[in-house]
Amino acid sequence: MKRVITVTVLNQSGVLNRVTGLLMKRQFNIESITVGHTEQANVSKMTFVVHVADETKLEQLVKQLSKQIDVLKVNDITEKSIVLRELALIKVVSPANLRHEMNSIVEPFRPQIIDTSKNVVTYQVVGQPDKIDAFIELIRPYGIKELTRTGVTASVRESQPIETPQLSILK
Amino acid sequence: MAANVSTTDEQKDAIATTQLQTEVTNKPRNGADVLIQALHDQKVDIVFGYPGGAVLHVYDALYRNPIRHILTRHEQGAIHAAEGYARVLNKPGVVIATSGPGATNLVTGIADAMIDSIPLVVFTGQVATNVIGSDAFQEADIMGITTPITKHNYQVQDVNDIPRIVKEAFHIANTGRKGPVLIDFPKNISASVFDEALAESSREEELYLPGYQPNTKPNFLQIQKAIQAIGEAKQPLILADAGVLFADARQELSEFAEKYKLPVINTLLGLGSIHGQHELNFGMAGMHGAGVANDAIQKADLLINIGARFDDRLTGDTKLFAPNATIIHIDIDPAEIGKNIPTAIPIVADAKEALTALLKKDFEGPDTTDWLAYLYEKQHDTPYWYVEDEKEILPQQIIEMVHTITNGDAVVTTDVGQHQMWAAQYYKLNHDHQWVTSGGLGTMGFGFPAAIGAQFAKPDKKVITFCGDAGFQMTLQELALLNEFNLPVKVVIVNNGALGMVRQWQELFYDGRYSQSLMPVQPDFVKLAEAYGVKGYRINTLDEAHTILEEALNSDEPVVIDARVKQLENVYPMVPAGKSLDDIVGVKKF
Numbered sequence: 001m002k003r004v005i006t007v008t009v010l011n012q013s014g015v016l017n018r019v020t021g022l023l024m025k026r027q028f029n030i031e032s033i034t035v036g037h038t039e040q041a042n043v044s045k046m047t048f049v050v051h052v053a054d055e056t057k058l059e060q061l062v063k064q065l066s067k068q069i070d071v072l073k074v075n076d077i078t079e080k081s082i083v084l085r086e087l088a089l090i091k092v093v094s095p096a097n098l099r100h101e102m103n104s105i106v107e108p109f110r111p112q113i114i115d116t117s118k119n120v121v122t123y124q125v126v127g128q129p130d131k132i133d134a135f136i137e138l139i140r141p142y143g144i145k146e147l148t149r150t151g152v153t154a155s156v157r158e159s160q161p162i163e164t165p166q167l168s169i170l171k
Numbered sequence: 172m173a174a175n176v177s178t179t180d181e182q183k184d185a186i187a188t189t190q191l192q193t194e195v196t197n198k199p200r201n202g203a204d205v206l207i208q209a210l211h212d213q214k215v216d217i218v219f220g221y222p223g224g225a226v227l228h229v230y231d232a233l234y235r236n237p238i239r240h241i242l243t244r245h246e247q248g249a250i251h252a253a254e255g256y257a258r259v260l261n262k263p264g265v266v267i268a269t270s271g272p273g274a275t276n277l278v279t280g281i282a283d284a285m286i287d288s289i290p291l292v293v294f295t296g297q298v299a300t301n302v303i304g305s306d307a308f309q310e311a312d313i314m315g316i317t318t319p320i321t322k323h324n325y326q327v328q329d330v331n332d333i334p335r336i337v338k339e340a341f342h343i344a345n346t347g348r349k350g351p352v353l354i355d356f357p358k359n360i361s362a363s364v365f366d367e368a369l370a371e372s373s374r375e376e377e378l379y380l381p382g383y384q385p386n387t388k389p390n391f392l393q394i395q396k397a398i399q400a401i402g403e404a405k406q407p408l409i410l411a412d413a414g415v416l417f418a419d420a421r422q423e424l425s426e427f428a429e430k431y432k433l434p435v436i437n438t439l440l441g442l443g444s445i446h447g448q449h450e451l452n453f454g455m456a457g458m459h460g461a462g463v464a465n466d467a468i469q470k471a472d473l474l475i476n477i478g479a480r481f482d483d484r485l486t487g488d489t490k491l492f493a494p495n496a497t498i499i500h501i502d503i504d505p506a507e508i509g510k511n512i513p514t515a516i517p518i519v520a521d522a523k524e525a526l527t528a529l530l531k532k533d534f535e536g537p538d539t540t541d542w543l544a545y546l547y548e549k550q551h552d553t554p555y556w557y558v559e560d561e562k563e564i565l566p567q568q569i570i571e572m573v574h575t576i577t578n579g580d581a582v583v584t585t586d587v588g589q590h591q592m593w594a595a596q597y598y599k600l601n602h603d604h605q606w607v608t609s610g611g612l613g614t615m616g617f618g619f620p621a622a623i624g625a626q627f628a629k630p631d632k633k634v635i636t637f638c639g640d641a642g643f644q645m646t647l648q649e650l651a652l653l654n655e656f657n658l659p660v661k662v663v664i665v666n667n668g669a670l671g672m673v674r675q676w677q678e679l680f681y682d683g684r685y686s687q688s689l690m691p692v693q694p695d696f697v698k699l700a701e702a703y704g705v706k707g708y709r710i711n712t713l714d715e716a717h718t719i720l721e722e723a724l725n726s727d728e729p730v731v732i733d734a735r736v737k738q739l740e741n742v743y744p745m746v747p748a749g750k751s752l753d754d755i756v757g758v759k760k761f
Contacts, residue, residue, distance in 0.1 A: 010382060013326070018318055025319050056509065063506035069323040069343060069383045 002031065003058060004084065004154050007046045007065055008038070008073040015070045019046060022068065028052060028061055032086075032151030043072065047153045081157045087124065087150045088132045089114070093143035094121040102142060109135045120145060202330040203232035203361040205370070206294070209337035210238055215265050217241060217256065217627055219249035223269025224309060225296025228361035230267075241627065241656075244648040246273050248620040250280025251646065254289050255624030258607045259582055261417065263290040263344045264624065270296040270358075271309030275316065279614055282320040284351040286611030287440060288413060290344040291351040292337075297326065299359035313355055322350030330363040334370060342378055347385030348504040349417055385503060389520035389528050396516045397475075397499050398534045401431065404473035404497075406542045409433050410456065412441035413610075414478010414502060414522045421445065421603040423526035424477065431536035434546055436464040438479050439595055440610040447579060447599030453546055457485040458746045459592040462553030462758035465744070467546055468493050469752050476500045478522045481511040482611065483748075491751035501525045553758045555596045556743070563737040564713050566590060566665045570597040572717055573635060573663060576724050581633040581661075582625050584608065586618030586642030589671035592742045594637045605632075616645030619662060623649055626658045633661070635724070640666040641690055647699070653729035654704035661724055662731045664696055667738045675741045689738075700731035710734040 009015045016035060023030055031049040038045045052058045058076065065074045094102055099121065103113075106123065109131065115122035125135050129152055136147065200208075206229060210218070217239045222230045233240060243249040246268045253264030268277050274295040284291045298307040314326050323343050325336050340352040401407055415424050421444055428435050428451045435445050436456045445452045454461035456468055468474065474496040479485065486492040489511050499516040500508045508517040518525050557567045570593050573581075579599050584607040585591040591608055600606050607625055609617040622636035643664050653660055674688040697707030708723050708730060710716045716734070723730045743757030 013328075014314060014318065017315065021318055056513075060506065060510055067504070067506055069380065072382045 001052060001054075001058075003050055003052055003076055003078045004082065004152065005048045005050060005061070005065075006075045006077055006154060007048065007071060009044050009046065009068075010070045010072060011037070011042045011044045012070050015044070016046070018068055018070060019065065022064055023048075023050070023061070026060065026064055028057075032149075034151045034153045036153070047151075049152050075156075077154060077156050081160050082154050083157060084128050084152055084154045085126060086129050086132055086152045087126045088135070089122060089124055089146075089148050090136065090139060090144060091115075091120055091122045091146040092139050093119060093145060095119050098142065102139070106135065106139060109138075111135065199364045200367070201228060201232070201361065202327070202333055202356075202363050202365060203228035204236065205330065205333045205365045206337065206356065206361065207232045207236045207238065209334050210265065211236065212334075213337065213341045218265045218267055219243055219253045219256070219624065220267030220294075221246050221249055221269070221273060222267075223273045223296060225270035225298060225358045226267060226273075226294075226356070226361070228358065229294070229296070229356070232361075240267075241623075241652065243620065243623075244651055245646065246276035247280060247616065248623070248646050248649040248652075250277045250291070250293070251283070251614075251617050251620035252624030252627070252649075253291055254280060254284055254287075254617070255584055255607050255621030256628040257284075257289050257291060257624075258621070259604045259625045260628045261419065261604060263292050263341055265292050265294075267294045268296070269309065270298055270313070271311045273309075274313040274355075275311050278316060278320070279612075279616075281317055281351050281353065283609055283612040283614045283617065285320045285322065287609065288349045288417065289351070290349040292340050292344050293321075293351055293353045295353060295355050296361075297355045297357040300328070300357045301359070303357065313353070317353050320351075321353045322348075324353040324355065326355040327357065327360050330360050331366050331369050333360075333365070335376065339378060339380060343380070343383060347383070347387075348507075386505070386519050387503065387521035387524050389501070389518050389525045393516060393518045394525070394528045394532070397518060397529065398532055400473055400497055400499060400516060401433075401475070402535055402537060404537045406471050406495075407431075407433050407473040407475065407537055407539065408467050408471035408496075409435040410438065410441075410468070410474060410476045410479050411435055411444040412438040412477065412479030413444075415441060415444035416478075416603050418478070418503075418522035418524075419603075420477075420521075420523035420526050423523055423530060425449065427526050427530055430530065432539045432543065433475070433536075434467060434539070434543060436460075436467060438482070438485050438610075439608065441479065442595060443600040443603045443606045446601060451543075453550060455595055456752075457482075458487070458748070459596070459742050459744065460485075460746075461550075461555065461596075462744055462755065463546060463550040465746065465752040465755050466549055466553075468496075470545075471496045473497050473499065476502075477526070478502060480504075480507045483511075484610075486511060486752075487746045487754070488749055488751045491753065553744075556760050557740070558760065560737055564710065564716055564734065565740055566667065566734075566736040567593050567597055567740075568713065569663065569665060569710075569716065569720075569734045569736060570594055570637065572720050573637075573724065574598045576721055577633055577635065581605065581635045582607070582622075582629060584618045584622040584625055584634070584636040586636070586638040587613045587615045587672075588639050588642060589667070589675065589740075589742050590637045590639050590665035591618075592672075593665075615639075615642040617642075619643055619660075620646050620649050622660045622662070623652055623658060626660050627656075633724070634659070635661045635663060637663050637665055639671060640664055640668060640693060640696075641670050643696075644694075650700065650703035650705055650731070658729055659727055660729050662700075662729075664731065664733050665736055666693075666696070666733050667736050667740070668693065669738050671738075671740075672742070674738075678739075678741070679745075680747075696731060696733035705729045705731055708732045
């Protein structure tokens with residue numbers, strides 16, 4: 001199963017290596033990983049999308065990550081109400097005669113054109129990973145020259161659906 | 172001049188010391204001085220190490236401000252000695268090695284300490300920071316190499332961080348689930364001048380480790396649940412492992428077991444957590460454990476695991492392990508709970524704290540009369556056994572004799588393989604912290620240097636190491652230390668001229684194809700010992716075995732005993748790897 005895990009770490013040298021090395025050693029597959037600073041100085045946050053076999057493996061993943069001295073907090077936010085975002089830069093062949101057509105069919109995805117040249121245009125798309133997948137499929141027939149994706153970053157929404165005991169029984 | 176001639180050695184020393192002190196006070200302290208002072212502050216009384224280019228400043232500082240330093244003959248010897256020291260004193264062992272090959276020679280020992288939770292603080296030299304990453308002479312990425320096999324590691328980037336890092340390292344190594352911490356120390360940092368003004372302010376600073384707060388106190392509700400489960404159980408069983416030893420909870424364990432008449436079994440590394448001949452002790456469980464101990468696991472309806480990590484050598488097939496039992500698991504490391512075996516009642520706590528909490532509650536215990544009666548009968552029916560041989564000595568007999576002669580009081584270290592299992596089976600330990608063995612990693616070459624460390628830790632104790640002939644040859648260069656420090660370690664080589672355990676598996680699972688497991692050519696161990704200035708003995712027959720062992724083991728000097736034993740003897744009982752504990756073979760005489 002696919003899980004979204006956020007890991008808050010002290011921004012020490014080697015901390016990324018510690019975390020990814022641990023995932024490799026314990027045989028977890030990382031689908032994507034993003035890292036960046038947070039509002040606190042010297043604290044960074046990583047967002048992982050990982051595949052785990054079952055609940056036990058997931059529990060191990062969280063516990064092993066928590067054990068790292070430089071790791072402050074580990075959260076599995078998959079089940080929470082969250083905002084998931086990824087950014088992609090897609091360079092597509094776009095001769096002048098097709099450019100208008102292309103721009104109109106991609107319009108629902110609200111991409112930004114961040115660079116153009118005589119025959120090539122570069123789109124920037126932001127959104128859920130599946131939105132980006134759909135965008136890529138849409139634009140692929142025109143000829144993708146280059147594609148780069150950032151991987152997913154995530155944030156937990158301020159207001160979460162209230163979970164009453166009754167509701168969790170119903171689940 | 173006449174006055175000068177008659178200057179005594181003492182006076183000379185006094186003059187030298189004064190000169191040294193003046194020199195020290197006049198010279199600003201460098202990183203190496205600060206490091207050595209930090210070790211003094213941690214009350215380190217012995218360091219095992221080996222110098223080299225990148226740690227020359229450190230060794231120079233050690234010369235100015237001495238801590239007892241044991242120069243082993245190989246870095247692997249140093250780290251295993253530190254492990255032996257740490258294991259018997261239950262406090263961190265300290266190791267220093269140089270960069271590159273010095274550091275990589277420590278890797279086996281670091282991995283060994285990691286998997287067996289042995290507290291170590293390891294210092295490695297490193298090339299100067301301006302050439303790190305340039306493939307400089309004797310450069311190795313020891314941070315990258317040791318990240319997965321240390322509890323934590325540091326590379327010092329600023330000379331003024333040294334006091335903090337050393338303090339943190341000792342704290343991390345020796346608290347929570349213990350383990351090795353490595354500090355990589357670039358040469359230029361060890362030469363940099365230390366800012367004494369900053370030192371004053373940092374000395375009083377509290378440790379700040381927001382990501383490291385091990386939980387030692389048990390959760391009240393979980394203790395309640397455990398009590399209820401124990402009260403309701405019909406066939407409860409305590410599995411005691413090294414967690415009890417690291418927490419110094421032997422006393423509490425015995426009290427708890429006695430109070431509620433609960434049978435206790437051990438893992439290999441938990442031996443000594445209860446007296447070897449305690450009436451509630453049913454021995455070691457696992458691959459080569461006692462028939463009764465393994466049977467008890469399979470029959471128990473409640474298994475109280477205290478500080479064991481349900482290693483595969485204990486559990487066999489995890490799906491078929493303790494099929495009838497509710498599992499209570501007390502462990503200081505939350506990640507061990509539920510890792511291998513589903514756990515009903517997890518208790519994240521220090522073993523001593525948890526046992527104390529359990530002891531404080533007076534509750535109605537289970538009636539274990541029938542259960543104990545069953546176990547006593549089983550124990551009586553399935554003792555460890557061997558079939559005496561007319562011509563050859565059996566390895567088990569050697570260990571039994573050593574046990575009798577030393578009355579179960581010696582500190583015992585072992586190497587890895589058949590002799591290790593026989594030592595675990597036949598050397599019944601009277602105390603805690605007298606058993607030093609490489610359990611998790613199974614490191615050949617561990618036993619002998621570990622005995623050296625143990626002897627330094629306990630100079631007044633008899634220290635015995637059981638080694639195989641092959642394992643001994645992996646680190647035998649440390650024989651030089653026995654002579655140099657007159658360390659009365661007793662080396663008992665259980666010599667079967669083979670890699671016994673490999674040979675046994677080849678006999679049982681590979682139709683006796685002894686591929687590379689026999690060692691027909693060996694040194695003359697007696698002469699080898701003598702070459703190092705150590706007394707050597709050889710035992711060829713059973714008749715002479717007792718006399719020679721008696722003489723050798725009661726000597727005040729180091730000895731090497733080459734005991735020639737039967738090559739084709741196997742360790743039984745045995746649970747074949749990956750099988751259920753129910754599939755144990757060789758419980759009774761063939």
